[in-house]
Amino acid sequence: MEKHVHVFHHPLIQHKLGIIREESTGPKEFRELVNEIAKLMAYEITLDLPLTDVTVQTPVAKTTVKRLSGKKLGIVPIMRAGLGMVDGILSLIPVAKVGHIGLYRDPETLEAIEYYAKLPEDAGERELIVVDPMLATGGSASAALTAIKKRGAKNIKFLCLISVKEGIDRIHQDHPDVPIYTGAIDPGLNEKSYIDPGFGDAGDRLFGTK
Numbered sequence: 001m002e003k004h005v006h007v008f009h010h011p012l013i014q015h016k017l018g019i020i021r022e023e024s025t026g027p028k029e030f031r032e033l034v035n036e037i038a039k040l041m042a043y044e045i046t047l048d049l050p051l052t053d054v055t056v057q058t059p060v061a062k063t064t065v066k067r068l069s070g071k072k073l074g075i076v077p078i079m080r081a082g083l084g085m086v087d088g089i090l091s092l093i094p095v096a097k098v099g100h101i102g103l104y105r106d107p108e109t110l111e112a113i114e115y116y117a118k119l120p121e122d123a124g125e126r127e128l129i130v131v132d133p134m135l136a137t138g139g140s141a142s143a144a145l146t147a148i149k150k151r152g153a154k155n156i157k158f159l160c161l162i163s164v165k166e167g168i169d170r171i172h173q174d175h176p177d178v179p180i181y182t183g184a185i186d187p188g189l190n191e192k193s194y195i196d197p198g199f200g201d202a203g204d205r206l207f208g209t210k
């Protein structure tokens with residue numbers, strides 16, 4: 001299967017990513033920008049949504065217009081940090097259902113520990129957009145995708161703000177069917193497996209807790 005990584009080059013996405021990278025950007029602005037970036041990314045990845053023709057009556061005449069043909073969508077944030085992207089996407093796609101996968105990366109072993117999972121009952125019939133600001137070693141995203149597939153999901157996209165090659169390779173290896181959409185591919189990981197330069201701990205910066 002062809003490996004799929006899409007980097008968003010849209011100037012608004014790149015500009016906003018630059019602001020959230022700055023250490024001096026506080027939680028309020030960080031949260032707002034993460035949602036705005038997620039919304040812009042959702043706009044781009046929904047370019048291929050199917051449309052159907054319907055007839056409507058304008059005040060002047062009958063005409064044929066386009067309507068979304070009702071493809072079922074879902075958003076699945078990887079908690080905590082993925083929660084920061086949900087409202088932005090929902091503002092464009094309000095009918096999407098929202099599932100949740102709770103995972104944290106053990107700071108010593110870097111292993112992804114699952115603590116929560118709830119998906120739409122018809123997950124297998126939906127296109128699911130799994131969201132997390134960071135794709136670092138890829139352990140969390142890989143575990144989340146496994147957990148989601150175990151519950152029936154078949155059609156999945158992974159959407160993140162920044163990534164590194166290591167995490168992308170891990171997803172390609174473990175989940176070659178899942179295309180990756182990212183705002184940037186950073187040079188690498190530091191000694192604590194944080195993305196370098198990245199923007200630090202996304203969950204901590206969104207919610208102000210450690």
Ligand SMILES: O=P(O)(O)OC[C@H]1O[C@H](OP(=O)(O)OP(=O)(O)O)[C@H](O)[C@@H]1O
Pocket residue numbers: 078079080081082103104105106110112132133134135136137138139140141167193201202203204
């Ligand atoms: O690719 P990985 O090496 O697995 O790292 C990425 C994960 O780390 C962060 O979550 P974290 O473990 O900090 O949990 P949190 O969202 O609760 O802060 C981030 O939001 C990803 O889920």
Ligand SMILES: O=c1cc[nH]c(=O)[nH]1
Pocket residue numbers: 081134136193194195196198199200201202203
């Ligand atoms: O850089 C990183 C790596 C993992 N998790 C984060 O929140 N940031």
Ligand SMILES: [Mg+2]
Pocket residue numbers: 081201202203204
């Ligand atoms: Mg965190």
